[in-house]
Amino acid sequence: MSAETPKKPENIVIIEPHIARRGLLYIISSPSGAGKTTLARRLLAVDSNIEMSVSVTTRAPRPGERDGVDYHFVDRDKFEMMKSRGELLEWARVFDNHYGTPRALVEDTIHAGKDVLFDIDWQGAQQLSEKLPNDVVRVFVLPPSGGVLEDRLKSRAQDSAETVARRMAAASSEISHWPEYDYVIVNTELERSVAAAHAILTAERLKRARLLGLSDFVRDMQAVL
Numbered sequence: 001m002s003a004e005t006p007k008k009p010e011n012i013v014i015i016e017p018h019i020a021r022r023g024l025l026y027i028i029s030s031p032s033g034a035g036k037t038t039l040a041r042r043l044l045a046v047d048s049n050i051e052m053s054v055s056v057t058t059r060a061p062r063p064g065e066r067d068g069v070d071y072h073f074v075d076r077d078k079f080e081m082m083k084s085r086g087e088l089l090e091w092a093r094v095f096d097n098h099y100g101t102p103r104a105l106v107e108d109t110i111h112a113g114k115d116v117l118f119d120i121d122w123q124g125a126q127q128l129s130e131k132l133p134n135d136v137v138r139v140f141v142l143p144p145s146g147g148v149l150e151d152r153l154k155s156r157a158q159d160s161a162e163t164v165a166r167r168m169a170a171a172s173s174e175i176s177h178w179p180e181y182d183y184v185i186v187n188t189e190l191e192r193s194v195a196a197a198h199a200i201l202t203a204e205r206l207k208r209a210r211l212l213g214l215s216d217f218v219r220d221m222q223a224v225l
């Protein structure tokens, strides 16, 4: 042991109870350009117990987007086939494109004991809330102002001027859904937003109703007190 390594005090026992918990579905929505994709990536980077739900979409890939990582890029026929086979947990049409959540990954991830992160719009949030009301945690991301939203859409430099204009035109109606969410983050300074998103995840994981194994844990403890 080097001189710098602190010695572990002998009298401290680290208790790590493994209490079974229901997995949660962490949904992030925002008007296009507010920063939900950036926030989602950062949340995945700081927490290894949550997995991204990779959606299917009929939209064309943006420069730098990778099939199977950012989205599964499919044509309309494939999308409709997945829908009719019941392979999508929810779906919606957004900006003339079709988006949907593949059911299999969500179910496999939950069964593996991990939480699932969704970057989906208010329509998807409503559908998941109806199907799994006790498991969703809904976070709405707002830009600090309309001007900043437009700047971010332009600075992302991945969409044509026409697309940016259409997304700006849709922003007000998207934003009108904020009251349907459990939390709102105004994404001004990214590090603060990441910390807020992570704090929400941490607190939601501790909710008593999600800790299925808590009764047994407490009963076992009481038995030896």
Ligand SMILES: Nc1nc2c(ncn2[C@@H]2O[C@H](COP(=O)(O)OP(=O)(O)O)[C@@H](O)[C@H]2O)c(=O)[nH]1
Pocket: 029, 030, 031, 032, 033, 037, 055, 056, 059, 090, 091, 092, 094, 099, 100, 101, 119, 120, 121, 122, 123, 124, 125
């Ligand atoms: N309902 C639903 N919405 C989705 C899904 N995947 C993406 N979206 C939403 O579709 C909208 C457009 O996404 P995208 O084309 O990636 O543009 P961005 O919002 O600028 O990143 C966003 O509001 C996404 O949250 C999905 O599987 N289901």
Ligand SMILES: Nc1ncnc2c1ncn2[C@@H]1O[C@H](COP(=O)(O)OP(=O)(O)O)[C@@H](O)[C@H]1O
Pocket: 030, 031, 032, 033, 034, 035, 036, 037, 038, 039, 152, 153, 155, 156, 187, 188, 189, 190, 191, 193
């Ligand atoms: N807090 C922030 N401060 C400055 N720029 C940001 C912030 N959050 C996101 N951005 C930038 O804004 C642009 C849009 O973010 P993105 O995550 O793609 O938005 P969305 O997924 O909501 O459409 C990107 O260029 C991103 O780097």
